[in-house]
Amino acid sequence: MSSWRSRSQQSNSSRISDEQINDLVSKLQMLLPETRIRNNDRVSSAKVLQETCNYIKNLHREVDDLSERLAELLETTDMSSSQAAIIRSLFM
Amino acid sequence: MEAESSTSNQQRKRKRSVSDTPDKPAQSTWRTDKEHRLYSSKLLEALRRVRSGSTLPRTEPPRSRAIREAADRALAISARGRSRWSRAILSSRSIRLKSNRIRFPVPSRPNRTELVRNQVADREKKKSVVLQRKARVLGRLVPGCKKLSFPILLEEASDYIKALEMQVKAMSALTEILSMIGGGTEGVPGPVQESGADTSTTSTGINSLPPPA
Numbered sequence: 123m124s125s126w127r128s129r130s131q132q133s134n135s136s137r138i139s140d141e142q143i144n145d146l147v148s149k150l151q152m153l154l155p156e157t158r159i160r161n162n163d164r165v166s167s168a169k170v171l172q173e174t175c176n177y178i179k180n181l182h183r184e185v186d187d188l189s190e191r192l193a194e195l196l197e198t199t200d201m202s203s204s205q206a207a208i209i210r211s212l213f214m
Numbered sequence: 215m216e217a218e219s220s221t222s223n224q225q226r227k228r229k230r231s232v233s234d235t236p237d238k239p240a241q242s243t244w245r246t247d248k249e250h251r252l253y254s255s256k257l258l259e260a261l262r263r264v265r266s267g268s269t270l271p272r273t274e275p276p277r278s279r280a281i282r283e284a285a286d287r288a289l290a291i292s293a294r295g296r297s298r299w300s301r302a303i304l305s306s307r308s309i310r311l312k313s314n315r316i317r318f319p320v321p322s323r324p325n326r327t328e329l330v331r332n333q334v335a336d337r338e339k340k341k342s343v344v345l346q347r348k349a350r351v352l353g354r355l356v357p358g359c360k361k362l363s364f365p366i367l368l369e370e371a372s373d374y375i376k377a378l379e380m381q382v383k384a385m386s387a388l389t390e391i392l393s394m395i396g397g398g399t400e401g402v403p404g405p406v407q408e409s410g411a412d413t414s415t416t417s418t419g420i421n422s423l424p425p426p427a
Contacts, residue, residue, distance in 0.1 A: 168344050
């Protein structure tokens with residue numbers, strides 16, 4: 123993160139302003155399910171980043187679980203052509 | 215099977231032209247019905263390929279891993295090259311996550327001398343180091359984003375989160391449908407949830423299914 127260090131050293135290379143960081147962090151905060159409910163002002167940037175990491179890990183875990191379930195279902199389900207048509211019509 | 219896929223292609227193309235909405239801003243992508251349908255169709259195709267292509271012995275881990283990868287790849291394709299994480303997924307399939315998890319020692323406090331030097335900015339420095347560390351963790355979670363600058367990393371992370379939420383929704387819906395067809399349970403579960411994230415059991419993460427064509 124050279125851009126971070128150069129900001130604290132007051133150098134001329136790409137400086138990221140505090141407002142920019144806060145703006146991005148607040149945008150990210152709107153995506154997180156937990157911090158959205160709480161009062162926006164009191165959540166620090168570090169907390170938002172932490173929540174983001176946790177949330178992504180949770181989503182990864184959900185996708186893994188779903189992959190396992192789908193793997194089981196795909197093995198046991200004998201997908202005939204009519205069933206495939208049903209699925210397709212439900213999705214689209 | 216080939217006749218089916220060609221008709222499904224035609225159906226998809228027809229649907230795409232009918233449901234073609236004007237350009238939405240980047241913020242609301244991943245949450246539109248159109249995106250959902252596009253991803254679901256790609257997911258189905260990918261899963262069908264996994265099924266037909268599996269001559270492997272029926273061991274669980276490779277199967278679910280193959281499905282996870284297929285789902286991720288379909289997700290990355292749906293991004294249509296807009297984001298770094300999607301390009302990273304598509305370009306590094308063979309390497310996969312195993313190599314990304316090799317840990318190189320990362321110095322946690324690079325600015326020790328600066329902390330001593332300037333007391334007024336001390337608190338700010340500490341805050342920025344903490345943020346730096348967390349941003350690095352975040353960069354490892356989002357594919358292909360380990361060395362990005364802070365604003366770009368946050369952009370990628372927010373896009374990635376939205377995409378992941380859609381992925382979870384689509385896979386949950388597909389799981390529900392398949393379990394209904396296979397197990398013969400009665401009907402679609404009553405309460406239809408619009409929530410983007412459901413960290414409880416997967417069976418409750420179903421979204422509203424579009425009406426049959």
